[in-house]
Amino acid sequence: MSQAAAPGPGPLVRAVRTYLDHLVVERGLAPNSVSSYKRDLRRYLGHLDAQGVGSLDEVTEQTVTGFLVALREGDAEHQPLSATSAARTVVAVRGFHKFALADGLATHDPSAAVRPPSPTKRLPKAVPLGVVEQLLEAAGAPGTPLALRDRALLEVLYGTGARISEAVGLDVDDLDLASDDPADHTVLLRGKGSKERVVPVGRYAREAVAAYLTRGRPALAESGGARGAMFLNARGGRLSRQSAWSVLVKAADRAGVTAEISPHTLRHSFATHLLEGGADVRVVQELLGHASVTTTQVYTLVTVDSLREVYAASHPRALG
Incomplete structure (x- = not known):
C-alpha cells in the first residue's frame, strides 16, 4: 500500500513565493533585497x-x-523592532x-490603509559657539584670496543660517550692504521651491564679505567668467556645493574639531543659538525659510535639553 504524499504548501505560502519570483524576474531586485x-x-x-488565517x-x-x-x-x-525596521x-x-490584488490572487488589499510608522526624528546637531569660532578662525590658508573667500563663506553660513545651496547660489547683487545703518544690511536667499527670503547680515559676516569683495574676489575673478557669482573657485567659476563642503571640512581639520561637521551643522547652530538667546521660534522659522513652524520646533527640543543639563549641573537641589 503506497504512502500518502505530504501536503503541498498552502495558498499563502504559494502567494509569497509567486511574489518573490516577481521581485527577482520582473523587478530585478538584488539578492540581498530579495532576502x-x-x-x-x-x-x-x-x-x-x-x-488562524489561511487565505489572502x-x-x-x-x-x-x-x-x-x-x-x-x-x-x-x-x-521589538525600531520604527525604521518595522516600517x-x-x-x-x-x-x-x-x-x-493586481495578479488576481486576492480580491482586496487589506494593507492599503496601514501606514508604516514614522521614524523617530533625529535632533539637529549643533555645536557650541566656541567650536563655531574655532572653525571660522581656521578658514583658509592665511594671506590668500581663497582664505578671504573661505572665511566669508563660513561667516555667511553661520551668520544667516543659509543652506549650502543658497550660499553658493548667491550673486554679488544679492547682498545689500550699502546703507549707512548696519541694521539695514541684508542678503537675499533663494531657498527650496525658488522661495526667496531676506535675512539680516551681522557685523562679522559683513566685515568678512567686505574683505573678500575688496581683496579676494577680484583676484579670483581674473581667470574666470562667473561675473555675478559671489563665491568663486580658484578658476574664477562659481563655487560648487562640493567645494564649499570641502572648505568646511578643511577648516575643521585645521581647528582640530573632532565633532561631526557639515554645512548643515552651521545652519543648525545658527537656529539653536538664536533660540537659546531668546529668539521667538516664528522669527527663527522666517530666517530659516521653513514653510511650517513645525519644522522649526524640533530645535526647541535641543534647547530644552540644554536647559535640563544646565539645571542638573547648577541647581543645588537638582539631584536631591
Whole structure:
C-alpha cells in the first residue's frame, strides 16, 4: 500500500513565493533585497498562521495592523523592532498585498490603509559657539584670496543660517550692504521651491564679505567668467556645493574639531543659538525659510535639553 504524499504548501505560502519570483524576474531586485523581503514575509506568514488565517481573502486591515503592533512590541522569539525596521517590514507586506490584488490572487488589499510608522526624528546637531569660532578662525590658508573667500563663506553660513545651496547660489547683487545703518544690511536667499527670503547680515559676516569683495574676489575673478557669482573657485567659476563642503571640512581639520561637521551643522547652530538667546521660534522659522513652524520646533527640543543639563549641573537641589 503506497504512502500518502505530504501536503503541498498552502495558498499563502504559494502567494509569497509567486511574489518573490516577481521581485527577482520582473523587478530585478538584488539578492540581498530579495532576502530581506523573504525574511520579512516569513515572519508575516507566521503571524497569519498564529491568527488562524489561511487565505489572502481572510486577511483584514486589523490583521495587518495587529502585525505592525506585534513588530513594535516583540515577543518571546523576536526583539521589538525600531520604527525604521518595522516600517521596512510593513512596506514588504504592503507590496505583497498590492501584488496579490493586481495578479488576481486576492480580491482586496487589506494593507492599503496601514501606514508604516514614522521614524523617530533625529535632533539637529549643533555645536557650541566656541567650536563655531574655532572653525571660522581656521578658514583658509592665511594671506590668500581663497582664505578671504573661505572665511566669508563660513561667516555667511553661520551668520544667516543659509543652506549650502543658497550660499553658493548667491550673486554679488544679492547682498545689500550699502546703507549707512548696519541694521539695514541684508542678503537675499533663494531657498527650496525658488522661495526667496531676506535675512539680516551681522557685523562679522559683513566685515568678512567686505574683505573678500575688496581683496579676494577680484583676484579670483581674473581667470574666470562667473561675473555675478559671489563665491568663486580658484578658476574664477562659481563655487560648487562640493567645494564649499570641502572648505568646511578643511577648516575643521585645521581647528582640530573632532565633532561631526557639515554645512548643515552651521545652519543648525545658527537656529539653536538664536533660540537659546531668546529668539521667538516664528522669527527663527522666517530666517530659516521653513514653510511650517513645525519644522522649526524640533530645535526647541535641543534647547530644552540644554536647559535640563544646565539645571542638573547648577541647581543645588537638582539631584536631591
